[in-house]
Amino acid sequence: MIFALVIGNVVCTRKEERLVGRKLLLVQPVDVSVGKAAGWEGKGLPLVAVDAVGAGEGELVLLVQGSSARQTQVTEGHPVDCAIFAIVDSVERDGKLVFRKSEE
Amino acid sequence: MIFALVIGNVVCTRKEERLVGRKLLLVQPVDVSVGKAAGWEGKGLPLVAVDAVGAGEGELVLLVQGSSARQTQVTEGHPVDCAIFAIVDSVERDGKLVFRKSEE
Amino acid sequence: MIFALVIGNVVCTRKEERLVGRKLLLVQPVDVSVGKAAGWEGKGLPLVAVDAVGAGEGELVLLVQGSSARQTQVTEGHPVDCAIFAIVDSVERDGKLVFRKSEE
Amino acid sequence: MIFALVIGNVVCTRKEERLVGRKLLLVQPVDVSVGKAAGWEGKGLPLVAVDAVGAGEGELVLLVQGSSARQTQVTEGHPVDCAIFAIVDSVERDGKLVFRKSEE
Amino acid sequence: MIFALVIGNVVCTRKEERLVGRKLLLVQPVDVSVGKAAGWEGKGLPLVAVDAVGAGEGELVLLVQGSSARQTQVTEGHPVDCAIFAIVDSVERDGKLVFRKSEE
Numbered sequence: 001m002i003f004a005l006v007i008g009n010v011v012c013t014r015k016e017e018r019l020v021g022r023k024l025l026l027v028q029p030v031d032v033s034v035g036k037a038a039g040w041e042g043k044g045l046p047l048v049a050v051d052a053v054g055a056g057e058g059e060l061v062l063l064v065q066g067s068s069a070r071q072t073q074v075t076e077g078h079p080v081d082c083a084i085f086a087i088v089d090s091v092e093r094d095g096k097l098v099f100r101k102s103e104e
Numbered sequence: 105m106i107f108a109l110v111i112g113n114v115v116c117t118r119k120e121e122r123l124v125g126r127k128l129l130l131v132q133p134v135d136v137s138v139g140k141a142a143g144w145e146g147k148g149l150p151l152v153a154v155d156a157v158g159a160g161e162g163e164l165v166l167l168v169q170g171s172s173a174r175q176t177q178v179t180e181g182h183p184v185d186c187a188i189f190a191i192v193d194s195v196e197r198d199g200k201l202v203f204r205k206s207e208e
Numbered sequence: 209m210i211f212a213l214v215i216g217n218v219v220c221t222r223k224e225e226r227l228v229g230r231k232l233l234l235v236q237p238v239d240v241s242v243g244k245a246a247g248w249e250g251k252g253l254p255l256v257a258v259d260a261v262g263a264g265e266g267e268l269v270l271l272v273q274g275s276s277a278r279q280t281q282v283t284e285g286h287p288v289d290c291a292i293f294a295i296v297d298s299v300e301r302d303g304k305l306v307f308r309k310s311e312e
Numbered sequence: 313m314i315f316a317l318v319i320g321n322v323v324c325t326r327k328e329e330r331l332v333g334r335k336l337l338l339v340q341p342v343d344v345s346v347g348k349a350a351g352w353e354g355k356g357l358p359l360v361a362v363d364a365v366g367a368g369e370g371e372l373v374l375l376v377q378g379s380s381a382r383q384t385q386v387t388e389g390h391p392v393d394c395a396i397f398a399i400v401d402s403v404e405r406d407g408k409l410v411f412r413k414s415e416e
Numbered sequence: 417m418i419f420a421l422v423i424g425n426v427v428c429t430r431k432e433e434r435l436v437g438r439k440l441l442l443v444q445p446v447d448v449s450v451g452k453a454a455g456w457e458g459k460g461l462p463l464v465a466v467d468a469v470g471a472g473e474g475e476l477v478l479l480v481q482g483s484s485a486r487q488t489q490v491t492e493g494h495p496v497d498c499a500i501f502a503i504v505d506s507v508e509r510d511g512k513l514v515f516r517k518s519e520e
Contacts, residue, residue, distance in 0.1 A: 001336075001360040001394055008197035012166065014157050015190035016176050024105075024166075024190075026137075026197055031357050033338075043357060045135050045147060046197075048105040048166055052391070053326050057199075062324065062336075062360055064391045067171045067275070067379045067483070071391035072328050079156070079168045079175035079189045082105055085391045086327035086336075093320035093338055093358075095369075112301035116270065118261050119294035120280050128209075128270075128294075130241075130301055149239050149251060150301075152209040152270055161303075171275045171379070171483070183260070183272045183279035183293045186209055216509035220478065222469050223502035224488050232417075232478075232502075234449075234509055253447050253459060254509075256417040256478055265511075275379070275483045287468070287480045287487035287501045290417055313440075313464040313498055343461050345442075355461060364495070365430050374428065374440075374464055376495045379483045383495035384432050397495045398431035398440075405424035405442055405462075407473075 001062045003032045003088065006055050010048050018078050023051045025084065027063060032091050032099050049082040050075050060099065062086040105166045107192065108133045110159050114152050122182050127155045129188065131167060136195050136203050153186040154179050164203065166190040209270045211296065212237045214263050218256050226286050231259045233292065235271060240299050240307050257290040258283050268307060270294040313374045315400065316341045318367050322360050330390050335363045337396065339375065344403050344411050361394040362387050372411060374398040417478045419504065420445045422471050426464050434494050439467045441500065443479060448507050448515050465498040466491050476515060478502040 008026035028046045047063070052072035055061050061084045069083040070076055091099040112130035131153045151167070156176035159165050165188045173187040174180055195203040216234035237251045255271070260280035263269045269292045277291040278284055299307040320338035340358045359375070364384035367373050373396045381395040382388055403411040424442035444462045463479070468488035471477050477500045485499040486492055507515040 001392070002357065003360070008195065008199075008202075010166070010192060010196075011194045012190035013193050015166075016156055018175070019189065026195060029357070033358050045106065045133070046137050048107070052328055062322070062327075064393050066393050068382060068391050068393040070172060070175070071330070071382070071389060075391075077175060079172050079179075079187065080105070081168050081170050081172040083391065085331065086324035088322060089325050090323045091320065091338060092322075095320075098320075112299065112303075112306075114270070114296060114300075115298045116294035117297050119270075120260055122279070123293065130299060149210065149237070150241050152211070174276060174279070181279060183276050183283075183291065184209070185272050185274050185276040216507065216511075216514075218478070218504060218508075219506045220502035221505050223478075224468055226487070227501065234507060253418065253445070254449050256419070278484060278487070285487060287484050287491075287499065288417070289480050289482050289484040313496070314461065315464070341461070345462050364432055374426070374431075376497050378497050380486060380495050380497040383434070383486070383493060387495075395495065397435065398428035400426060401429050402427045403424065403442060404426075407424075410424075 001064050002029055004029045004061055004063050006057050006059050006061060007046065008057065016079050022074070024048050025051050025055065027061065027084070032060070033093055047082050049084050050080050051084045053084055053087055055084050055087055060088040062088060105168050106133050107136045108165055108167050110161050110163050110165060111150065112161065120183050126178070128152050129155050129159065131165065131188070136164070137197055151186050153188050154184045155188045157188060157191055159188050159191055164192040166192060209272050210237055211240045212269055212271050214265050214267050214269060215254065216265065224287050230282070232256050233259050233263065235269065235292070240268070241301055255290050257292050258288045259292045261292055261295055263292050263295055268296040270296060313376050314341055315344045316373055316375050318369050318371050318373060319358065320369065328391050334386070336360050337363050337367065339373065339396070344372070345405055359394050361396050362390070362392050363396045365396055365399055367396050367399050372400040374400060417480050418445055419448045420477055420479050422473050422475050422477060423462065424473065432495050438490070440464050441467050441471065443477065448476070449509055463498050465500050466496050467500045469500055469503055471500050471503055476504040478504060
């Protein structure tokens with residue numbers, strides 16, 4: 001799974017029937033290990049993910065990709081290859097806290 | 105899922121039986137976050153996708169890849185790893201509209 | 209799905225039992241949008257694909273990858289992650305024909 | 313499967329129900345063939361993996377990705393695309409030992 | 417599927433139960449089209465593969481990746497995303513033999 005920031009949303013009137021009512025969020029994969037100031041933005045293109053946990057803009061989340069993106073309660077059997085399955089509270093690396101949500 | 109522009113189509117007389125009658129579209133993955141003028145073209149090679157929603161040339165669409173591409177009503181059980189499952193109306197990033205279909 | 213040229217073949221006496229009798233072709237992914245003269249060769253490493261439609265050397269084909277490569281009548285249940293499912297007749301981009309088989 | 317070092321952990325209070333109680337580890341893919349001193353760090357972004365074998369920080373592990381990450385006893389049916397399925401004791405390359413755990 | 421050289425092996429005492437007794441080989445993806453002398457080594461990081469055909473060190477093999485790696489008789493239902501399913505005897509490209517096993 002990878003880290004991403006929720007940076008926006010996507011609206012599609014015409015879409016596969018099974019996805020009607022699903023929130024499509026714009027997410028940007030980020031490298032949390034370098035700290036937010038040093039360049040969380042810009043690791044690859046933004047992706048579109050279905051939200052399975054009620055994430056909001058600006059939150060750091062975890063993405064699951066591929067067939068496993070269909071294993072959340074929200075996405076089962078859907079044509080979905082990217083889902084938000086967790087909102088990150090904190091990340092510890094080499095014994096140091098590199099991200100804590102409440103510090104935002 | 106990723107963004108792509110529909111840029112053409114592909115004709116194949118000889119193909120897997122289950123795909124007879126399916127429209128194969130030429131699609132170009134794009135980075136919508138930089139705005140269309142700044143270089144939507146050219147993020148990687150063009151792909152071939154099966155259309156599940158009636159997309160037309162020039163439209164911005166969402167692609168689903170891998171096994172999830174077989175979860176649309178049009179592609180179930182087909183040898184297909186890329187499908188168009190939505191036509192994009194608008195994209196909002198950091199609170200700003202970066203794409204709206206009617207502005208085209 | 210992606211475009212590839214059939215450039216050769218691979219012979220393996222010792223292989224998974226389910227693949228005995230299957231033709232393994234050497235294929236080179238290509239960028240059809242730039243025209244054949246401008247460099248169809250060399251987009252990434254050559255791959256090995258199982259042929260599901262009777263493709264021949266020199267033909268432009270479509271590859272399906274991942275689990276979807278097992279959805280042809282030839283590859284069901286096989287340890288195969290890349291299959292040729294169509295032979296390309298023509299490709300149109302931005303209203304212009306960029307490839308036609310008979311022009312070869 | 314690929315090699316990675318366990319470098320930290322991730323805490324998420326809000327997450328898909330099926331993952332409650334699962335340990336999420338921060339792992340860094342590494343190139344073991346060049347020896348640890350020469351630069352095990354930094355081959356791509358860190359990933360988040362579910363631990364299926366009780367791995368600890370600083371250990372060299374093997375990651376399985378994609379749908380196969382759901383084939384451990386800990387991850388079956390979970391929205392998980394990356395799992396630790398083995399702790400590496402030793403790696404031999406061209407007849408030479410390039411890694412042994414007890415040498416750490 | 418892709419080509420790789422078997423370059424070593426990996427020993428793991430602690431691993432997912434279903435993999436106990438399975439040989440884990442160190443494999444290096446290679447570009448066979450350029451000839452062995454010109455640089456078969458070094459196309460990406462080495463991977464770890466489960467051997468389904470009795471491959472030995474120094475042999476050129478074919479790897480199947482993703483969920484299809486679980487379709488050999490040795491790997492069914494295992495947390496495995498890379499398997500050796502064939503040992504290469506010869507490769508022909510553009511009508512020329514670029515690899516023959518007995519010439520080694």
